[in-house]
Amino acid sequence: MEKYRGLSPAQFFHRNKEIAGFSNPARALYQTVRELVENSLDATETHGLLPDISVEISLDSNNPDRVTVKVADNGIGIPIHEVPNVFGRVFYGSKYVVRQTRGVFGLGVKMAVLYAQMTTAQPIYVKSAPINSDFIGEYLLYIDIDKNIPHVLKMRIRKKENPKLHGTVVKLTLEGSWVQAKKRIEEYIRRTALIAPYATIRYKTPEEELVFKRVSKKLPEPPQVGRYHPKGVDVEVLKEIIKTVRDPDTTLMDFLVKSFDGVGEKTAQDFLHWAGFDPSIKVKELRLHDLEALASKMKSFNKWRRPRPTTLSPIGEELLKEGVKNILRPSFVKAVTRPPSSYSGHPFIVEVAVAYGGEIPPQDQPIVLRFANKMPLLYDEGVDVSRKVVDEIDWSVYKVKFPAPLAVITHLCSTKIPFKGVGKEAIADVPEVEHELEIAIREASRRLRAYITRMERLHEIQRKEAIIRRYMPEVI
Amino acid sequence: MEKYRGLSPAQFFHRNKEIAGFSNPARALYQTVRELVENSLDATETHGLLPDISVEISLDSNNPDRVTVKVADNGIGIPIHEVPNVFGRVFYGSKYVVRQTRGVFGLGVKMAVLYAQMTTAQPIYVKSAPINSDFIGEYLLYIDIDKNIPHVLKMRIRKKENPKLHGTVVKLTLEGSWVQAKKRIEEYIRRTALIAPYATIRYKTPEEELVFKRVSKKLPEPPQVGRYHPKGVDVEVLKEIIKTVRDPDTTLMDFLVKSFDGVGEKTAQDFLHWAGFDPSIKVKELRLHDLEALASKMKSFNKWRRPRPTTLSPIGEELLKEGVKNILRPSFVKAVTRPPSSYSGHPFIVEVAVAYGGEIPPQDQPIVLRFANKMPLLYDEGVDVSRKVVDEIDWSVYKVKFPAPLAVITHLCSTKIPFKGVGKEAIADVPEVEHELEIAIREASRRLRAYITRMERLHEIQRKEAIIRRYMPEVI
Numbered sequence: 041m042e043k044y045r046g047l048s049p050a051q052f053f054h055r056n057k058e059i060a061g062f063s064n065p066a067r068a069l070y071q072t073v074r075e076l077v078e079n080s081l082d083a084t085e086t087h088g089l090l091p092d093i094s095v096e097i098s099l100d101s102n103n104p105d106r107v108t109v110k111v112a113d114n115g116i117g118i119p120i121h122e123v124p125n126v127f128g129r130v131f132y133g134s135k136y137v138v139r140q141t142r143g144v145f146g147l148g149v150k151m152a153v154l155y156a157q158m159t160t161a162q163p164i165y166v167k168s169a170p171i172n173s174d175f176i177g178e179y180l181l182y183i184d185i186d187k188n189i190p191h192v193l194k195m196r197i198r199k200k201e202n203p204k205l206h207g208t209v210v211k212l213t214l215e216g217s218w219v220q221a222k223k224r225i226e227e228y229i230r231r232t233a234l235i236a237p238y239a240t241i242r243y244k245t246p247e248e249e250l251v252f253k254r255v256s257k258k259l260p261e262p263p264q265v266g267r268y269h270p271k272g273v274d275v276e277v278l279k280e281i282i283k284t285v286r287d288p289d290t291t292l293m294d295f296l297v298k299s300f301d302g303v304g305e306k307t308a309q310d311f312l313h314w315a316g317f318d319p320s321i322k323v324k325e326l327r328l329h330d331l332e333a334l335a336s337k338m339k340s341f342n343k344w345r346r347p348r349p350t351t352l353s354p355i356g357e358e359l360l361k362e363g364v365k366n367i368l369r370p371s372f373v374k375a376v377t378r379p380p381s382s383y384s385g386h387p388f389i390v391e392v393a394v395a396y397g398g399e400i401p402p403q404d405q406p407i408v409l410r411f412a413n414k415m416p417l418l419y420d421e422g423v424d425v426s427r428k429v430v431d432e433i434d435w436s437v438y439k440v441k442f443p444a445p446l447a448v449i450t451h452l453c454s455t456k457i458p459f460k461g462v463g464k465e466a467i468a469d470v471p472e473v474e475h476e477l478e479i480a481i482r483e484a485s486r487r488l489r490a491y492i493t494r495m496e497r498l499h500e501i502q503r504k505e506a507i508i509r510r511y512m513p514e515v516i
Numbered sequence: 517m518e519k520y521r522g523l524s525p526a527q528f529f530h531r532n533k534e535i536a537g538f539s540n541p542a543r544a545l546y547q548t549v550r551e552l553v554e555n556s557l558d559a560t561e562t563h564g565l566l567p568d569i570s571v572e573i574s575l576d577s578n579n580p581d582r583v584t585v586k587v588a589d590n591g592i593g594i595p596i597h598e599v600p601n602v603f604g605r606v607f608y609g610s611k612y613v614v615r616q617t618r619g620v621f622g623l624g625v626k627m628a629v630l631y632a633q634m635t636t637a638q639p640i641y642v643k644s645a646p647i648n649s650d651f652i653g654e655y656l657l658y659i660d661i662d663k664n665i666p667h668v669l670k671m672r673i674r675k676k677e678n679p680k681l682h683g684t685v686v687k688l689t690l691e692g693s694w695v696q697a698k699k700r701i702e703e704y705i706r707r708t709a710l711i712a713p714y715a716t717i718r719y720k721t722p723e724e725e726l727v728f729k730r731v732s733k734k735l736p737e738p739p740q741v742g743r744y745h746p747k748g749v750d751v752e753v754l755k756e757i758i759k760t761v762r763d764p765d766t767t768l769m770d771f772l773v774k775s776f777d778g779v780g781e782k783t784a785q786d787f788l789h790w791a792g793f794d795p796s797i798k799v800k801e802l803r804l805h806d807l808e809a810l811a812s813k814m815k816s817f818n819k820w821r822r823p824r825p826t827t828l829s830p831i832g833e834e835l836l837k838e839g840v841k842n843i844l845r846p847s848f849v850k851a852v853t854r855p856p857s858s859y860s861g862h863p864f865i866v867e868v869a870v871a872y873g874g875e876i877p878p879q880d881q882p883i884v885l886r887f888a889n890k891m892p893l894l895y896d897e898g899v900d901v902s903r904k905v906v907d908e909i910d911w912s913v914y915k916v917k918f919p920a921p922l923a924v925i926t927h928l929c930s931t932k933i934p935f936k937g938v939g940k941e942a943i944a945d946v947p948e949v950e951h952e953l954e955i956a957i958r959e960a961s962r963r964l965r966a967y968i969t970r971m972e973r974l975h976e977i978q979r980k981e982a983i984i985r986r987y988m989p990e991v992i
């Protein structure tokens with residue numbers, strides 16, 4: 041007979057490490073570096089701190105497949121009593137809010153811990169010096185997989201010598217393939233530095249030490265914790281938000297204005313009138329079928345204001361352009377940052393750049409470089425929504441003839457990127473995102489068309505001039 | 517300041533529905549049908565029952581975006597007291613064992629329930645008539661997302677009229693896009709019927725009713741629940757297996773023989789001698805660093821026997837060939853079923869077919885058709901290991917000149933398919949799987965080469981004959 045049982049979240053991800061990008065020793069090493077670096081960037085720039093991050097990769101001298109990864113940052117640190125949970129409990133973290141961060145799943149570093157302990161049986165070392173605290177905590181811990189709880193082997197708390205110091209150090213040892221992973225990891229670090237030019241990243245490997253020094257001290261406005269956008273929130277999210285309402289007498293009208301992003305009294309009134317809801321009904325008294333009707337109406341109402349961009353932190357057209365010039369050295373580049381939009385209640389902004397000519401190698405199809413919340417995405421391009429949108433465009437409309445030196449760079453920022461997998465490599469084809477991407481790419485491409493037209497004319501003139509020059513002596 | 521908190525597994529998947537394939541209304545509908553059909557096939561053929569499955573899709577007459585999916589089967593049913601958990605608790609199921617099944621995550625049907633309740637606020641209806649029981653249970657339930665527990669709205673138990681009847685009916689209503697999904701869903705059903713020719717599938721849609729009648733009554737040998745293969749199990753799995761050992765005096769020698777697949781006394785002895793372990797040491801007394809050494813030695817030992825195929829249920833070369841002929845109508849097809857192998861302790865078998873000519877449309881690259889544990893995989897081909905292996909082969913070695921009418925069909929069976937995502941669409945590039953795929957494709961392709969050579973000779977002879985015929989009268 042069948043036996044039925046449940047798994048803890050840690051057991052689930054231990055069994056299914058491939059779904060988090062830990063499918064082989066090379067990819068696992070890459071993914072580990074990524075998860076740690078992204079946590080460090082979140083802990084700094086999201087809180088208005090100029091990132092200073094050091095990444096160190098070293099090999100066991102007896103066994104080069106045992107790789108130690110150490111990442112240190114000058115971020116806000118982690119409250120000492122929270123360290124065990126954030127590193128030792130799957131689905132635990134501080135980023136389950138409406139705000140743009142690189143992390144979103146509450147899973148990344150736990151996957152690294154799981155992988156380390158399953159391949160080398162080594163615990164993770166964490167040192168946290170929380171900001172606004174006089175103490176430093178050090179931990180050695182692993183995950184009790186059956187129970188999905190941290191198991192602390194050692195801990196030590198001491199007073200900071202310099203109370204102004206803050207940040208986190210994380211170190212772990214896993215089975216990895218450095219030889220196979222190193223190119224990708226370096227590319228990842230390089231492109232991370234490019235998209236976050238205000239970060240300094242020290243990168244030390246068994247062979248070399250690279251320092252990507254910040255080229256700008258201008259940190260973008262940090263994203264704020266905000267609220268859902270009303271368009272597209274589902275019934276369950278509605279229920280969740282209503283639960284957080286304290287006052288039992290809150291009316292539907294008040295609820296809309298106070299709990300959602302970009303909803304003023306006027307908009308709320310217009311919506312309620314259009315949807316046929318009584319504005320003075322108490323939101324706590326709405327029944328399930330009312331909520332379903334409400335969610336459905338909120339979705340089809342098309343006069344919501346766009347979400348405010350305060351929860352997001354795009355790069356901006358200027359910086360994007362600079363970054364693209366640095367990576368690709370094209371002869372033409374046009375960047376477009378779209379106004380904020382939303383899907384399923386999550387605000388998002390699409391930015392794209394279209395680059396052409398110069399040092400871009402001519403290819404049979406456009407090169408696509410993808411970023412999401414300032415993370416470079418290097419794997420799984422074939423199933424990413426950006427690739428899909430780029431492939432569906434008829435480029436001859438923009439006078440591009442393949443093979444062509446054409447690159448499309450996309451950056452999606454959102455309070456929740458709709459990743460296809462917890463490895464954060466490809467973005468799903470959510471219709472709203474697809475739509476914004478297409479608009480942005482077409483807008484930039486119209487400029488490309490103008491550029492190519494100008495170039496063609498220029499060549500034509502040059503050709504004519506050459507002919508004239510050739511016949512000139514005879515004419516004279 | 518940052519607020520730290522944990523999510524329940526249901527909250528996690530509610531927030532991240534895209535990672536389970538529920539990224540838009542079309543894909544969500546497709547995924548829902550898939551999850552239900554795969555559960556029905558698992559509930560029948562895995563238990564030696566000839567599958568009789570009916571799938572019914574209907575649209576709400578007031579709102580065609582509200583789609584009801586109903587799937588009924590003649591499977592083993594679900595013990596009545598287990599129904600709430602298997603449908604209402606994420607990470608709960610009966611398939612967390614070493615045995616080939618379509619399901620593996622304990623998540624599929626819960627994603628469908630979550631999606632239904634978040635888009636239409638409707639609960640799921642389940643009727644279960646368990647085999648070897650006199651009762652039938654009916655439930656209406658949804659998931660309490662915060663707590664990850666089932667919330668039962670209604671339940672009713674009654675006596676079976678016919679105690680021999682058994683099976684399950686599941687019905688739910690979600691927001692879906694039938695127009696956009698229907699082609700894919702039909703393709704999915706068609707290819708499922710082809711790879712499981714002993715199943716009868718009735719498929720009723722708003723427009724038509726199709727019946728895929730079984731063409732064979734020969735059910736393959738059902739897969740048995742088995743044990744891990746010793747090669748590649750990680751330290752955490754070792755710990756887990758040791759926990760299940762009852763007798764505290766069990767020696768390492770006994771442990772290896774009794775707890776793993778395909779390890780006899782001789783092999784165990786050879787291994788322990790080679791690895792330098794004392795065979796009489798008590799396994800319960802092994803320390804963490806012993807376990808790490810053991811796991812590492814077990815991984816590098818290369819004289820383990822291949823896993824026994826009893827946990828697996830491949831299609832076999834004959835059936836695969838027939839299936840391919842039915843789908844593609846090629847003029848050449850060669851199928852290869854490899855002997856069992858393993859990765860991370862999971863037994864697997866690779867089967868491939870290489871098909872050429874006939875009605876296969878010539879393309880610039882080989883067509884790849886993928887199956888995993890008898891499930892057709894329709895999405896995300898671009899990141900699947902099969903695509904990778906096929907693309908890395910230099911086909912000119914096999915005399916293929918593109919554009920060519922070439923198709924490669926792959927089928928991976930395993931007690932755990934290394935899917936890249938919980939949507940079960942693409943398989944990760946696990947080195948062991950990659951290796952077996954390559955061997956199998958090359959073996960089949962050598963026959964293709966011989967075929968193409970023969971064809972070339974034949975054409976050459978025909979050409980010469982034609983020439984001779986032309987000159988014949990003169991010669992005579």
Ligand SMILES: Nc1ncnc2c1ncn2[C@@H]1O[C@H](COP(=O)(O)OP(=O)(O)O)[C@@H](O)[C@H]1O
Nearest residue numbers: 079083126133134143144145146147148149208
């Ligand atoms: N270097 C760090 N500095 C500060 N906080 C960190 C750091 N690394 C991890 N954290 C905390 O640990 C939590 C869990 O991290 P992780 O498992 O990677 O999930 P996520 O980044 O998706 O939230 C984060 O939400 C953050 O609160």
Ligand SMILES: Nc1ncnc2c1ncn2[C@@H]1O[C@H](COP(=O)(O)OP(=O)(O)O)[C@@H](O)[C@H]1O
Nearest residue numbers: 555559602609610619620621622623624625684
């Ligand atoms: N039609 C069915 N007949 C019998 N058992 C079923 C059926 N559908 C679901 N189940 C049971 O519910 C469990 C959970 O299903 P699901 O969430 O799809 O996960 P999985 O199929 O990966 O185990 C299955 O393991 C199985 O025990």
Ligand SMILES: [Mg+2]
Nearest residue numbers: 079143148149
């Ligand atoms: Mg993280």
Ligand SMILES: [Mg+2]
Nearest residue numbers: 555619624625
């Ligand atoms: Mg299932």
Ligand SMILES: [Mg+2]
Nearest residue numbers: 460461936937
């Ligand atoms: Mg995926």
